Amino acid sequence: MGNSSSVVALPDVDSLDRQIGAGLRRLRQSRGWSLEELATRSGVSRATLSRLENAEVSATAVALCKLASAFGLTASRLLHQVETEASPLIRRSEQPVWDDPATGFARRAVSPPAQNLAGEVIEGALPAGTVIAYDLPPRPGLEHHLVMLEGALTLTVEGVAHELRPGDCLRYVLHGATRFETPPMLGARYLIFMV
Incomplete structure (x- = not known):
């Protein structure tokens, strides 16, 4: 750590x-x-x-x-939790983006903040040759739908690897470890819908 x-x-x-x-x-x-x-x-x-x-x-x-x-x-x-006001509409230019300098990963919070609604959407972008591994999900048991937009991604969910290309959708309920990996010459951009 x-x-x-x-x-x-x-x-x-x-x-x-x-x-x-x-x-x-x-x-x-x-x-x-x-x-x-x-x-x-x-x-x-x-x-x-x-x-x-x-x-x-x-x-x-x-x-x-x-x-x-x-x-x-x-x-x-x-x-x-740090938002003071919530609107049902959030323009792309207002969606917070988090960039990780160690990996080049960019995470965009697409969904508007809503305390009373369960679903949310994030957009992820990984550069070529990147690996990010998570030991546990922030909130176990959520249903995920990962929709590939561009590039190539190997997503390993609880030990099972899935090769994803543009247009592919992987649906899973997450309780354990995940690993996101892009090939050496190609990055990935995707949406994750969580419910």
Whole structure:
């Protein structure tokens, strides 16, 4: 859990980092958890959590997923906790994008924030020759529909590998590990619908 895997540059980083930091602190405090307890529950170091809450760093997608899991939320829902107003329409230019400098992974939260609605959509973009592995989902038991838009992707879900090409749709309920891998010369862009 090195800090280098938890730092990423974001658009309008100062304002967004402050919102996320304040939101993480509110969530943690609402549960009555110390930084140490959240570190134990999430697997993100206490030092990194403190730096996130103080808006000194930005979280990668992997760190956000670990934190979301600790709170029993999806990563998108965790990020939406910092939103003050929700509209049923969110323009593409307003959809938050998280870029991971360690892997080049870009994650776009497509769905508008909605506390009372279950489904959500994210868009992922992985450069060629990239591997991202998650030990556990942020919220086990969600139904996923991954729709390939461009490129090629091998998605391994709980030990079963699936080779995906544009137009393919993989439907699964996620309880365990996943691994996203693009071939050396071709990246991937896809949508994931979660219910």
